[in-house]
Amino acid sequence: METKLHTFLNSNLLNKYLVGEASYEEAKEVEYYIENFPEAAKAYERLQYNLEIIAKAGAVDVPKNVLSNILKELDEPNETKVIQLVQQKKTPWYSIAASAAAILFAVTSFLLFQKNQNLLDENNVVVEEIFDLRSDIDNNNAKLDELSRELNKLNDPDARKYVINGNDRAKDLKTVAYINPVEKTSMIDVITLPQLPEDQHYEIWAELQDKMVNLGILDESERKLKPIPYMEDALALSIKIGNKGDANNTTDTEVAEISLKDKE
Template sequence: MEKRLHTFFESGVLDKYILDETSASECLKAELYIDTYPEVKSEYLRLQSNLEILAKADAVEAPKFILDAILNNVEQDTNPVIQMNKSHRRTPWYSIAASIVALLFAGASYMMYDQNQELLIENQAVVDEIFDLRSDIAINNQKLDDLMLQFMKLNNPETEKYVFRGNARAKNLKTVAYINTVDKTSMIDVVSLPQLGEDQFYEVWAQMEEDLVSLGIIDPSERKMQALPYMENALGLSIRIGSRKNGITNSNEEPVAQIALKSKNN
């Protein structure tokens, strides 16, 4: 809406409307915006006030001798005032007919104006829908670009594919990791994860030379590629079941799936 109001103010239609220099369509547009948007109405009142101030500032006061001359002429005028007799003639029928036609024309004009206002509002609603549609298209295009980027990464010859298969504690677990040591990127694709308890979660760990490093929690509901931090010189990856009890997070469980990563020297 801010962009639409900015475009309207920049068009100069409101300034032309104040100066009575607008066309019929511009006049309707200005009146619609004044009635619809408080910001436009406030700016309209401000411009109108400024115009009145300028008009008063440029006004030239009539010389006092002119008023004195007019009063002297009135006092010197001795012509009697002729009293006009009131006419009691009936109003001609064509005057009545003309009045009726004028009323009908006024009513038709008001109906056309009202319909035109409704049409302008409908047109504005269509414009708003077009803006929303363009926004949705931009979002969808961004999603397509992200998917294309992921597809290119997966089909990169330097990308290695690793399949996690669950052990006896998570028989239906199956996820796929994609790691590119050249671009230094890693992703994980959730294929299937067994249901856990309310306070449990799946967490990915990287096995380093001396310790384990957490790479984050897997979201089971996210059925798309999830990015993982890339760990240089990681020896392997594992998926473990963590738990939250009494506000304490415990992730020291044994892995339910693990893989060994290929060495650069291999």
């Protein structure tokens, strides 16, 4: 409700109501806020007071000789005269006050409009920043949840760790595989991979009893735990150099291998 009251006070309804330009629905809304909210009543009283000051400031003083002229004319018997109170026609004070009030109202309305626009722009910026912040928080929470799940998998007592080092063809190669035969999950962590020509990449393979199965491509840019297919009866894991676009790598390009039976 405080937000609605703040919006009402920043609107132009009190000014419109004061000068009689508010519609029936707007007048009902203004009267409701004045009756139910002290802040609205005080704001309305302040506007009335300011308008009264403006009206008084534009008032025209009555000439000092008017009263003496009237008394003098009344003392002269049997004569009917038209007493000229003011020699020159002057604009009535209420017209001046009304004009001043209209000018002040226009200026005030414009300033309030500008202020409201600035507040709306600032509110929109704040809302966008809040949404961006919430989005960042959600993304960070999602990353933390994912990291927590990965750590839980690594810390699982059933998980087995296999460090895969490169042979003479790729001495700087190093990856770590985590295999959980109970949960039937496999993950690999790329630590270092020697750079290859643009038309080649590293592939990880699983050796079964009678065949080799391609488990996917390894990329050093993906420096995080990466899930790979779990192979129930895999005897070993090997890393080969493959040509991009060729899924069936039958050449002898093996650069690393590790047996999965050593820890059973």
